[in-house]
Amino acid sequence: MSEDERYAVRCRATYAQANTEVVLSHVSALPFTVAPLWGFDLSEVHLTREDGRAGRKERGVRRHCGKLLAGDVIETNGLLVMSPVRASLEATMLGSAEAGLVVVNHFLHRGDFDLDTLRGRYDDTMDRWPNSLPTDLVLRLANPLVESVAESRTEYFCFQRGLPRPIAQYEVREGGVVVAHLDFAFPDLGFWIEFDGRVKYERYLRPGETAADAVLREKRRQDMVAELTGWRCLRITWADLADPDALERRIRRLIDSIAAERSRRRAS
Structure with a gap:
């Protein structure tokens, strides 16, 4: 398997072993929404708790807490994962602006959402999240005409x-x-x-x-x-x-x- 495929397997296994209600989020949602993982650190699996309790980090797993709105979570292949809109915004706050732009352009070009939808979700509750400064830059540079990782x-x-x-x-x-x-x-x-x-x-x-x-x-x-x-x-x-x-x-x-x-x- 490729590195990306191995990471997807680890994400699925971690999700299956979780003791609480969780959603695969951030970069860990990307394999299950068929999005590129270029430029991201794949050493950790990212989960978001649905119970609102504080997040924590241990043994290669990072559990996040964050308010979930209607439409943020989708089900695919028996897994609960963040929607392309939510996952792409989370990704911009986890990796570099360049890696975040790759993901956002991918979803925009594929037609999963438009820029107005993305900006609206960001302005709703996520604009004050930690590490959101790169997100502002990505939203300014995002271009639905860009077709590939290389072009982004x-x-x-x-x-x-x-x-x-x-x-x-x-x-x-x-x-x-x-x-x-x-x-x-x-x-x-x-x-x-x-x-x-x-x-x-x-x-x-x-x-x-x-x-x-x-x-x-x-x-x-x-x-x-x-x-x-x-x-x-x-x-x-x-x-x-x-x-x-x-x-x-x-x-x-x-x-x-x-x-x-x-x-x-x-x-x-």
């Missing part, structure tokens, strides 16, 4: 490094018809970012395609977009996100290069 991390990287906020899933049109969606576009700066992961070239192969065919198809798509927009493409990978200093230098060099080229054209 890329958008957070741009914020953290003081880069302009890109437009996610930018539509490129030819003759009024949408011919491409770009992961992130910077129209004013004249470039776009595409995230290259294995999923793009393996899971989404068309019938009869090889990985090499998919690479060539993506190259033709990039050339078409460049011809229609006049922009440059910057391709990044997980390795780039693991070295943010180097990635920032690449992006800023590209911005400077495009600005210099535009200046030369105006001068000629």
Whole structure:
């Protein structure tokens, strides 16, 4: 099993052995709502008591206390777990803002809730919870157009490094018809970012395609977009996100290069 799968098994076992009425909450609710666990500490199982008594922490289990409102708890596969709205807000208070943004964007893109619903639940009783400062940031950055963990991390990287906020899933049109969606576009700066992961070239192969065919198809798509927009493409990978200093230098060099080229054209 993967680390995420092992964590889900531990959560289920801990829930089954609880002596009081509890709900799987925080990051421990995420496996059962089919949400990503990227960036979270999986060393503890999180439960919320339904009896209102004080929480405690012992032997890899953290029991929380918190007011439960109608709709906060759902039942799935014989387990009581926090709803996507409640679990995503709790997650933003448990891990980093980046990890919280990954979860919130996942649920928003999937359509489990909208931003107004999320903000409403936060303002209802959770805005004064401990460690809620990252939640305010996540709510400002959340974007239902962002489709994956990698894209959420890329958008957070741009914020953290003081880069302009890109437009996610930018539509490129030819003759009024949408011919491409770009992961992130910077129209004013004249470039776009595409995230290259294995999923793009393996899971989404068309019938009869090889990985090499998919690479060539993506190259033709990039050339078409460049011809229609006049922009440059910057391709990044997980390795780039693991070295943010180097990635920032690449992006800023590209911005400077495009600005210099535009200046030369105006001068000629």
